[in-house]
Amino acid sequence: MSELQSLYLIFALFYLAECLVWVRSRGVLFFSPWGRTWRFKEPDQLFGNQNGGFWFGNPLPDLGYLQQGFFLPVCLTPTTLSTVDVHTGQLPAETVRRVSLDAIETVQRDGLSLIINQDFKIRAGNEHCARQLFRFLQDFRKVPEGERLAALEAFYQGRFHTGTIEERLADLRRHGLPLRILANLLWFFLFLITPALTLLMPLETLLFPWLTAYAVLHLATLGTFWIAYRRLHEGAAREGLYGALFKILFFTPGLIRAGDLLALPLLTTYHPLAIALAVDPQQSSTGFARRYLLRLKFPLGEDRWDAESREEAQWFRAWLLARCEALLTQKGLAPARLLLPDNLDEGSLSYCPRCLTAYQVVRGECAECPGIQLVQPQHQGERS
Numbered sequence: 158m159s160e161l162q163s164l165y166l167i168f169a170l171f172y173l174a175e176c177l178v179w180v181r182s183r184g185v186l187f188f189s190p191w192g193r194t195w196r197f198k199e200p201d202q203l204f205g206n207q208n209g210g211f212w213f214g215n216p217l218p219d220l221g222y223l224q225q226g227f228f229l230p231v232c233l234t235p236t237t238l239s240t241v242d243v244h245t246g247q248l249p250a251e252t253v254r255r256v257s258l259d260a261i262e263t264v265q266r267d268g269l270s271l272i273i274n275q276d277f278k279i280r281a282g283n284e285h286c287a288r289q290l291f292r293f294l295q296d297f298r299k300v301p302e303g304e305r306l307a308a309l310e311a312f313y314q315g316r317f318h319t320g321t322i323e324e325r326l327a328d329l330r331r332h333g334l335p336l337r338i339l340a341n342l343l344w345f346f347l348f349l350i351t352p353a354l355t356l357l358m359p360l361e362t363l364l365f366p367w368l369t370a371y372a373v374l375h376l377a378t379l380g381t382f383w384i385a386y387r388r389l390h391e392g393a394a395r396e397g398l399y400g401a402l403f404k405i406l407f408f409t410p411g412l413i414r415a416g417d418l419l420a421l422p423l424l425t426t427y428h429p430l431a432i433a434l435a436v437d438p439q440q441s442s443t444g445f446a447r448r449y450l451l452r453l454k455f456p457l458g459e460d461r462w463d464a465e466s467r468e469e470a471q472w473f474r475a476w477l478l479a480r481c482e483a484l485l486t487q488k489g490l491a492p493a494r495l496l497l498p499d500n501l502d503e504g505s506l507s508y509c510p511r512c513l514t515a516y517q518v519v520r521g522e523c524a525e526c527p528g529i530q531l532v533q534p535q536h537q538g539e540r541s
């Protein structure tokens with residue numbers, strides 16, 4: 158292999174590494190590989206560990222945008238805050254940290270983490286989420302107990318605001334288009350045109366015009382990234398601009414994927430269900446809404462906790478479930494139908510109400526969902 162080919166191979170490997178996206182725990186990644194159908198991935202569906210998982214993005218010229226939403230790392234009631242996780246559907250930790258809201262004296266933020274009473278730390282999905290939760294808790298703990306429910310409603314109304322999400326996505330498509338075009342041109346130039354030219358022309362003839370074309374494309378892509386980022390992100394969200402620019406200034410593999418850097422921070426302070434409904438309003442049976450509703454309704458392992466934590470988690474889940482159902486109804490969907498399995502196979506005598514797997518036994522516990530009892534279908538093909 159010649160030196161040039163080795164360099165090219167290293168470049169391609171760096172590019173492939175740039176296609177990897179780390180999805181932190183409590184995060185949900187939404188993507189549309191060809192700019193049409195949206196899909197979603199959560200860390201438990203990816204290669205990773207308890208802190209998150211890797212997702213490998215489409216390495217071909219990208220036509221869609223990535224979006225990411227995060228669940229908040231707290232369970233809130235009008236009286237307490239706890240570290241109970243009602244969102245991710247994973248078997249919860251046995252130890253729960255909880256504090257009465259009236260007993261919260263200090264809330265500090267350190268990057269992604271919030272420190273309550275200098276005693277316990279909660280880690281948010283990203284810095285924007287940590288900042289959002291920090292601001293909310295600063296006020297929420299001082300609100301009189303009788304008004305806290307309204308404050309919680311108002312906070313979640315903001316996180317559930319699909320109208321704003323749709324506007325932001327429309328802005329992304331509009332302001333991100335020049336970047337999308339130039340980044341894809343850069344991809345074609347480096348991965349198709351350059352190898353073809355090296356086969357057709359001697360290197361010494363090619364070098365100067367190639368360098369000129371490359372420099373022009375590189376600078377134009379950087380410029381459009383700068384403009385689009387400033388148009389799309391305001392206030393604290395714009396702080397990420399310099400870090401992103403530093404990453405791609407001299408690093409072309411990163412520059413080709415700059416659309417991800419532009420889009421990923423856009424919606425991270427919104428609830429993943431609201432993002433799911435904004436990107437895919439029809440939410441098919443494989444959509445995120447179904448998965449989320451089922452896990453809110455049928456949690457795992459709550460019997461591991463003390464009675465108070467269990468009661469608080471149940472209150473928060475029921476409160477959240479009612480809001481999610483209202484949001485789905487408002488979007489013209491029937492939440493009750495999402496909770497039922499699609500056509501069950503002939504001979505299925507029961508199904509798990511949580512993961513909707515069909516079983517050929519009348520009763521028992523689901524093999525995948527510890528503690529969840531199977532139920533009998535009301536009639537063959539429940540959703541049909």
Ligand SMILES: [Zn+2]
Pocket residue numbers: 509510511512513514523524525526529
């Ligand atoms: Zn199950």
